[in-house]
Amino acid sequence: MVVDDHPMWRDAVARDLAAAGFEVVATAEDGPQAVRRARTCEPDVLVLDLNLPTLPGVEVCKQLVGKGSALRVLVLSASGEHADVLEAVKSGATGYLVKSASTQELVDAVRRTAEGDAVFTPGLAGLVLGEYRRLAAQSPAEPQEAAAPQLTERETEVLRLVAKGLSYKQVAERLFISHRTVQNHVQNTLGKLQLHNRVELVRYAIERGLDGE
Numbered sequence: 001m002v003v004d005d006h007p008m009w010r011d012a013v014a015r016d017l018a019a020a021g022f023e024v025v026a027t028a029e030d031g032p033q034a035v036r037r038a039r040t041c042e043p044d045v046l047v048l049d050l051n052l053p054t055l056p057g058v059e060v061c062k063q064l065v066g067k068g069s070a071l072r073v074l075v076l077s078a079s080g081e082h083a084d085v086l087e088a089v090k091s092g093a094t095g096y097l098v099k100s101a102s103t104q105e106l107v108d109a110v111r112r113t114a115e116g117d118a119v120f121t122p123g124l125a126g127l128v129l130g131e132y133r134r135l136a137a138q139s140p141a142e143p144q145e146a147a148a149p150q151l152t153e154r155e156t157e158v159l160r161l162v163a164k165g166l167s168y169k170q171v172a173e174r175l176f177i178s179h180r181t182v183q184n185h186v187q188n189t190l191g192k193l194q195l196h197n198r199v200e201l202v203r204y205a206i207e208r209g210l211d212g213e
Contacts, residue, residue: 001043002024014027026043031055031056035055080098086131154175
């Protein structure tokens, strides 16, 4: 599903994605319409602009992501400002692409987002990881918290690599396992930890120092 308040841009993105083989189940031009249509159509991926009339993109994210929803949000914005990127991620977006990206970069980003990867315009992934490390340093996990769910050795290994910013494809190559197996391990880990998406998973891992060597 594609959400943007500019008709020409919205239609062009929807057309490019359809031409690449994706099923575009709906489009929307403002925040409230996006929320209503997403709840009705239940898309796998929401390609979302941040600057929307009536209800900003970050609020759309907050209303749709989590609480049992499998929706993944890829922000496609004219802004590359760090504050906008961090706000989008904190609201539940799993990826962030600036509108200067090529059609092929957009198609690849949507495909990877659907597969569960966190996709960012080059240079922004490091920003997000750095912010999570900063937050973790300010408020480390409490040692007296209830025992964390037990992860298998392989799940922990996958979690460490994901926390370092590796894509699922890179994790699969590093561990000599299939892309699907990596996805299964991540989904199992999300379920055990009661987390909603990869962004929350990365923050969990960084807070526990699992992104180190």
